[in-house]
Amino acid sequence: MKLRKLAVAVMLTTAFTGYSVAGEVDLYKSENWQKTFPEQYKTWAETEESTPASGKLDDLLASNPNLVSAWAGYGFAKDYNRARGHHFALTDIIKTLRVGHPMVGHDGKMVGEAMAASCWSCKTPDVARMYDEVGEGKFSDNAWSTWGHEMSNTIGCADCHELGKEDLRLSRPYADRAMKAIGKEFSKQDATMQASQTCAQCHVEYYFDGTDEKKVKYPMDYWVPGEKTDYKQFVGYTGTDGLYEGFAAEAQLAYFDNRGFKDWTNAVSGAPMLKAQHPEYENMMDRTEHAMDNHLEFGCTTCHMPKATNDKGTKYSNHKVTFEADTLPKSCIGCHDGADFKEIFAERKAEINKLRFEADGTDPRLTEVHFKAQAIWAANGVEGLEANKGIAEAKANYEAALKAKTPLAGEMNSLLIKVRNAQWFWDSATASHGIHAHNPEEAIRLLEKSNAILDAALTEANALLKKYAPEYKYDATKYDTKEKVQPLVGLDLEAMKASKALFLEKRVEKEWPAELK
Numbered sequence: 222m223k224l225r226k227l228a229v230a231v232m233l234t235t236a237f238t239g240y241s242v243a244g245e246v247d248l249y250k251s252e253n254w255q256k257t258f259p260e261q262y263k264t265w266a267e268t269e270e271s272t273p274a275s276g277k278l279d280d281l282l283a284s285n286p287n288l289v290s291a292w293a294g295y296g297f298a299k300d301y302n303r304a305r306g307h308h309f310a311l312t313d314i315i316k317t318l319r320v321g322h323p324m325v326g327h328d329g330k331m332v333g334e335a336m337a338a339s340c341w342s343c344k345t346p347d348v349a350r351m352y353d354e355v356g357e358g359k360f361s362d363n364a365w366s367t368w369g370h371e372m373s374n375t376i377g378c379a380d381c382h383e384l385g386k387e388d389l390r391l392s393r394p395y396a397d398r399a400m401k402a403i404g405k406e407f408s409k410q411d412a413t414m415q416a417s418q419t420c421a422q423c424h425v426e427y428y429f430d431g432t433d434e435k436k437v438k439y440p441m442d443y444w445v446p447g448e449k450t451d452y453k454q455f456v457g458y459t460g461t462d463g464l465y466e467g468f469a470a471e472a473q474l475a476y477f478d479n480r481g482f483k484d485w486t487n488a489v490s491g492a493p494m495l496k497a498q499h500p501e502y503e504n505m506m507d508r509t510e511h512a513m514d515n516h517l518e519f520g521c522t523t524c525h526m527p528k529a530t531n532d533k534g535t536k537y538s539n540h541k542v543t544f545e546a547d548t549l550p551k552s553c554i555g556c557h558d559g560a561d562f563k564e565i566f567a568e569r570k571a572e573i574n575k576l577r578f579e580a581d582g583t584d585p586r587l588t589e590v591h592f593k594a595q596a597i598w599a600a601n602g603v604e605g606l607e608a609n610k611g612i613a614e615a616k617a618n619y620e621a622a623l624k625a626k627t628p629l630a631g632e633m634n635s636l637l638i639k640v641r642n643a644q645w646f647w648d649s650a651t652a653s654h655g656i657h658a659h660n661p662e663e664a665i666r667l668l669e670k671s672n673a674i675l676d677a678a679l680t681e682a683n684a685l686l687k688k689y690a691p692e693y694k695y696d697a698t699k700y701d702t703k704e705k706v707q708p709l710v711g712l713d714l715e716a717m718k719a720s721k722a723l724f725l726e727k728r729v730e731k732e733w734p735a736e737l738k
Contacts, residue, residue, distance in 0.1 A: 289706040334364045337363075339437050424654070452471075453466075528550065590682055636682055643678060644671070725737070
């Protein structure tokens with residue numbers, strides 16, 4: 222029997238709803254906003270249409286197996302599908318292999334747990350409710366499945382609005398802290414920026430390092446209000462183009478480097494890695510080409526939640542949260558023909574894909590450098606996955622070897638820092654949803670930078686292979702499908718799927734309130 226969904230006790234008055242009822246209403250459930258905001262609710266419900274026509278998930282690991290080696294030893298190597306839209310956010314986080322398949326073992330301890338509680342942060346407004354009920358710190362300082370029985374509502378009204386009201390809010394305290402840090406306090410922004418900041422509660426680069434109860438952090442937290450924060454001194458950069466200021470990927474990398482932070486150790490190469498999330502807010506705010514004054518009012522909702530008019534002539538924001546060129550504001554259509562957008566975006570995607578997928582592109586060469594690093598380690602007796610070690614043991618072997626004061630450690634540190642940096646710039650471009658629309662120039666800049674670093678990394682790797690493993694030959698055909706690469710990075714897909722199915726049957730369907738779609 223599923224647990225009772227928690228309700229938020231409120232007194233409904235005519236001032237709020239237009240009708241008078243006293244009772245308990247869960248205002249974290251978007252359906253309970255329908256009578257007050259019918260058009261907004263109707264268009265929000267249409268986000269359920271944001272899924273492939275086939276109804277099947279779009280497996281990005283299958284279409285680009287280079288991702289598996291790039292993320293070896295990290296959850297994304299297990300499972301990574303194209304986002305289906307807000308309506309499916311809760312379902313997809315529960316069903317993905319990335320979060321594991323947590324079950325209570327024979328000794329009473331949880332096994333199969335893979336993620337922290339903060340991984341719920343962008344998937345459900347119930348996170349905001351739980352912050353209020355138990356505290357942000359207590360919520361965050363737990364494993365992911367700890368709060369599964371509390372998560373019943375997918376992304377909706379309560380994420381961005383004061384409960385039961387039209388007023389916008391930042392329901393996530395970590396977003397509020399970050400905006401204050403960069404001098405953009407929510408209450409002092411105009412309506413357009415406030416709306417964009419509600420999007421930036423999720424569509425932003427973030428991490429959690431465990432130093433403060435695993436609360437969500439943004440790299441922009443390092444900014445000092447009223448001061449110009451520049452990290453170029455930490456990397457010895459002498460340029461004057463501002464690359465190490467503000468939202469740039471270089472500044473974020475320097476922030477992480479200065480703290481000695483890594484998200485994980487790549488299980489193939491041993492490189493200390495960073496995983497970019499989805500920095501759409503940063504891409505929109507920084508390093509854009511828009512120069513016209515009227516673009517200053519441009520924000521996330523301009524394109525993704527444009528104004529519409531109902532049958533009574535009342536304007537409202539379309540909450541489908543998609544992009545439809547024909548619904549853009551008149552101020553946009555005056556310069557941009559809606560019919561041209563499809564062609565423009567296709568051209569931009571083609572240019573970006575060329576930098577990624579040609580023989581000398583980022584994606585295949587990231588796979589190449591990771592496996593060449595593995596071969597260098599193996600030639601020196603440092604055993605990894607190729608020696609049938611488990612993921613944890615392979616990582617530990619590499620980490621220990623990198624800390625050793627040996628000539629090999631120095632050589633590999635030099636190589637693997639290049640791998641870390643190249644993958645960070647690649648990921649900063651490719652993990653940003655819609656960057657071909659939001660900031661294509663930045664995507665191209667980042668991918669070109671990544672490719673330049675990969676040139677140097679592969680030159681270094683080839684020299685080390687000549688020194689330590691002259692007989693080694695890299696064969697790209699060994700890594701050209703998901704089915705080939707996942708076993709090489711220590712993953713058994715069928716076993717993971719079977720464990721996941723058991724978790725869904727025994728825990729989620731019996732104990733958790735979420736409706737899986």
